[in-house]
Amino acid sequence: MPLESCMLVLDNSEYMRNGDYTPTRFQAQAQAVSAVFSAKTDSNPESAVGLMTMAGKSPSLLVTPTNDIGKLLSALNKANIGGVSDMTTAIQVAQLALKHRENKNQRQRVVVFVGSPLDDSKDELVKLGKRLRKNNVFIDVVTFGDEGMGNDEKLNALVDAAGGGESHLVSVPPGPHLLSDVIMQSPILFDPERAGAGGSGGGGGGDGEDGMMGMDDFETNDPELAMAIRLSMQEAQERAERDRAATTNTASEVAAIPEEPPVPLDPEQGKQGGLTASMTAPLSNANDKRIPGAPGDDYEDEDMEGDDDEEEALLARAMALSRGEDFEADISMEYDEEDDEDEEAAIARAIAMSLEENKEDKEDKDKPSS
CATH class of the missing domain: 1.20.5 (Single alpha-helices involved in coiled-coils or other helix-helix interfaces)
Structure with a gap:
């Protein structure tokens, strides 16, 4: 996951009091906020996450992008439920906050949670998406609840206009699953295409992929680091194969050389003791340089x-x-x-x-x- 400055836009409208998500829609968003912050900062400590709401009297900026989880959670506790969502205005405020980020090397991204009907038209959202694309701002949209899912067509147009390759739309239907768990496995925080084969789908990536243990965790958090590690492991495997092939060739060449019998130390001694045959025979142990029965052995003195x-x-x-x-x-x-x-x-x-x-x-x- 690259270095990013991310703004989380929460839906704090009256619809967030519903309990079709555990424990409530708003509390489910709060858990997702913590999960997104941890994923962003764990992959890159210099990444920053900010927080704002889009309902009430008007959209409210709670905290600018920061890498302090305590500051983020403290600002989250100040959010109040009420009013109607104003998504267009909220995204414009988030874009302005990203523009004034401290680290200009950070990529800009907005993550929007939508769990209520939108009053914005499709054309307005397309226009907003083109403006985001012009300013190099990516957007991820999470829709949940029956009301929020009725906005899929509009939100798809927004994501496509902002750059469908780097922007994503994730729909989370009601159920016993946690909103944060679904987001962790979604392209917002985990991209199966960038992670390679054997990602969340569990399809497996072949023998080469199986040998790279723990690569899924790296690819989930930081695809660039995962790619560097993968290339390094591939180079190490190639070097090992070359060394193994060279060793095999050398061993075969050595085996092909005929073994010459050792030269007798003294032919006359061999004749005297009748040891000519034993001296010309191959040695049973290459490390033992003594010839059986040769002069100098203790058992030959008598x-x-x-x-x-x-x-x-x-x-x-x-x-x-x-x-x-x-x-x-x-x-x-x-x-x-x-x-x-x-x-x-x-x-x-x-x-x-x-x-x-x-x-x-x-x-x-x-x-x-x-």
Whole structure:
């Protein structure tokens, strides 16, 4: 709802004593005055609402446009019921009050409550409507009661002459409903076309509209703010969709790249421990950089000692084979040489003993016989 300076024109004629609206016609208007003031000032704190009556001895200006609800209600209590309505004069006085508003940036609007027959002719009301349009003053008319509804043709001509796009005519038949509730749901305070689909008719606005929770309240109070919020939410949704699409494309490209097996840390170590297959296999956990069974793990310390001994034996055999020698023969030779040493020592001892025996025998032979 834009920034406005609004004049409320009440019907305080004798017809307002009727009780076909809860609690009376005049009290129903009083409740509507409070509802309109709250709607205008809540949507824009700088908006102002004034109040006047159009019956009695003459139309009376009770309070000029203000944003003080206390001042407005105090002026409402001064209104008296009596006399015949003079709608044309009352609207002219309201237009004059709007002309002297303090904030010239405020749009001008007159809201008229009609619950009694009008003496004004259709031509006079058309002429009044053209004057309002010339001065950029919009008008909303609320008719209620059987007497007021007999004026629909005249009031339609007034609204059309003043600018049917921004001016409205609302008819409220008698019933248990409150006058203020009907006005709150009417184009005077709530425009379904500006609110978009899913307004008061409850038709819904599709999936995009459903995602914008609480937008109806914004659009009811301030269509311009609602449009800004809607555009911002749409831009955020578009950015989210673009980011999601980019993420999906990147993931597909990464998935298409073949995974290369990790390079062994030391090929020789893999051969020594028989770990070549395990080192070239894909890692089960990308975050664990250790290769199962690789040197440095605690559980491999004991096995490595046995592997070293076995490695030395294999290397010795390989060197022997490369020289064309029989590895097993060399080993047996070592043991034969050791055995030869023992045999030589035994032979030496045997020779020494034999020499001693021979020497003794010779001595015995050389002795003369007695």
